[in-house]
Amino acid sequence: MKNYLLIASLISCFFGSYLYAQNTVRPEASNKVDGWWQAPGGEFKLRFGGYVKADFIYDFKPIGSPSFFDVTQIPTDQSEGQAARFQAMETRLNIDVRKATELGEIRAFVEGDFYGSGNSFRLRHAYVSLGKHWLAGQSWSTFTDVNIIPPTLDFEKPAAYAFARHAQLRYTTAISPKWEWSLAVEDPSKAIVLPTEGSVETPMPDLVTRFVWTSGRTQIFLAGFYARARFLPDSGKIQNVEAYGVNTSFSMGVSNKNRVFGQAIYGPGISRQRFGNFAEPDSDGQIKPLLGFGLNLGYEHFWSEKWSSLFLLSHGGEHLEFSDNTDLISQNTYAAVNLLWHLPAHSLVGLEYLYGNRTDINDLSGDAHRLMMSLKTDL
Numbered sequence: 001m002k003n004y005l006l007i008a009s010l011i012s013c014f015f016g017s018y019l020y021a022q023n024t025v026r027p028e029a030s031n032k033v034d035g036w037w038q039a040p041g042g043e044f045k046l047r048f049g050g051y052v053k054a055d056f057i058y059d060f061k062p063i064g065s066p067s068f069f070d071v072t073q074i075p076t077d078q079s080e081g082q083a084a085r086f087q088a089m090e091t092r093l094n095i096d097v098r099k100a101t102e103l104g105e106i107r108a109f110v111e112g113d114f115y116g117s118g119n120s121f122r123l124r125h126a127y128v129s130l131g132k133h134w135l136a137g138q139s140w141s142t143f144t145d146v147n148i149i150p151p152t153l154d155f156e157k158p159a160a161y162a163f164a165r166h167a168q169l170r171y172t173t174a175i176s177p178k179w180e181w182s183l184a185v186e187d188p189s190k191a192i193v194l195p196t197e198g199s200v201e202t203p204m205p206d207l208v209t210r211f212v213w214t215s216g217r218t219q220i221f222l223a224g225f226y227a228r229a230r231f232l233p234d235s236g237k238i239q240n241v242e243a244y245g246v247n248t249s250f251s252m253g254v255s256n257k258n259r260v261f262g263q264a265i266y267g268p269g270i271s272r273q274r275f276g277n278f279a280e281p282d283s284d285g286q287i288k289p290l291l292g293f294g295l296n297l298g299y300e301h302f303w304s305e306k307w308s309s310l311f312l313l314s315h316g317g318e319h320l321e322f323s324d325n326t327d328l329i330s331q332n333t334y335a336a337v338n339l340l341w342h343l344p345a346h347s348l349v350g351l352e353y354l355y356g357n358r359t360d361i362n363d364l365s366g367d368a369h370r371l372m373m374s375l376k377t378d379l
Helices: 002-024 270-274
Strands: 036-038 045-059 083-087 092-101 104-113 122-130 134-140 165-174 179-186 198-201 206-215 218-233 239-255 258-268 279-281 287-289 291-302 307-319 329-343 347-360 365-378
Touching (some): 092 122, 218 270, 239 270, 239 287, 258 270, 270 291
Antiparallel strands (some): 045 365, 122 134, 134 165, 165 179, 198 218, 206 218, 218 239, 258 291, 279 287, 291 307, 307 329
């Protein structure tokens, strides 16, 4: 019910503002400028946006995630089978409201897609920002380099990529013409595998910081995070677990709009930044963070104004020597190549091939192959 109320609120805000402006703005004045609906008196402006995306997916081998290419869901039992699927779950809706103040521009942004249970509406972003310094709400983690999110047709993105959205309070400032620094407190995670019955506490928010250097079409990104959690067993001693990690990434223009980009992530508990479990019990029942790593390299090439391709390779894993859980994934690989045809009116048609491999701690492995075709048009 909450999801439907949120959708109704977004739509009613948009059309309500539109009708209000239609009935109050002077006939000689326009209430829409550069795609924005302007409120009477110019107090605020809003824009309703998003896109519609339709996908056809064909799997040549089994994988447990039919709607996106999650390589952690590849079976390792050497099973065979094919599957075809049509979907439009990635379709997004958003509303962007802005108002100028003496302290800077206030922005309120809400966005969701339909990857919720049963194709229900799911919240992605909901935040308020003030000028270039403050942000409060749910958005990309300060640890995520948004600039190198690869333009795959697949929704999942590389398995080894730091890719998370968290509720947070963030401060950002320019420390020189080319350097920017951010510091944030973010919603902590309880994603820990427990050895016995009990509960998990998060005594403090995650602490995240980053530095970004930009010069022309080149950007270098460096970030780190620190997190703590506490396991309270129904009987026995309380256990504390710490997680931290670093993210280094870059994006560099090479010619025209072509660019090469890459990323390396490392740390005990780095899966915190991939929506995964970041700690497991050892053979003695002591919870320890999973020491993980990820390497990503991509190249985006524009053959012409209308045609582009992406070449992407991602590999990651975790050191699991202390664990007796043979179902744990020790390494995974994700590769993608696509061809995109950019149409007028901010639309595109694309074809993409995806390859994935999963290897468990017991050396059992499996791979998957997917062909995907998509049609996307902005609203």
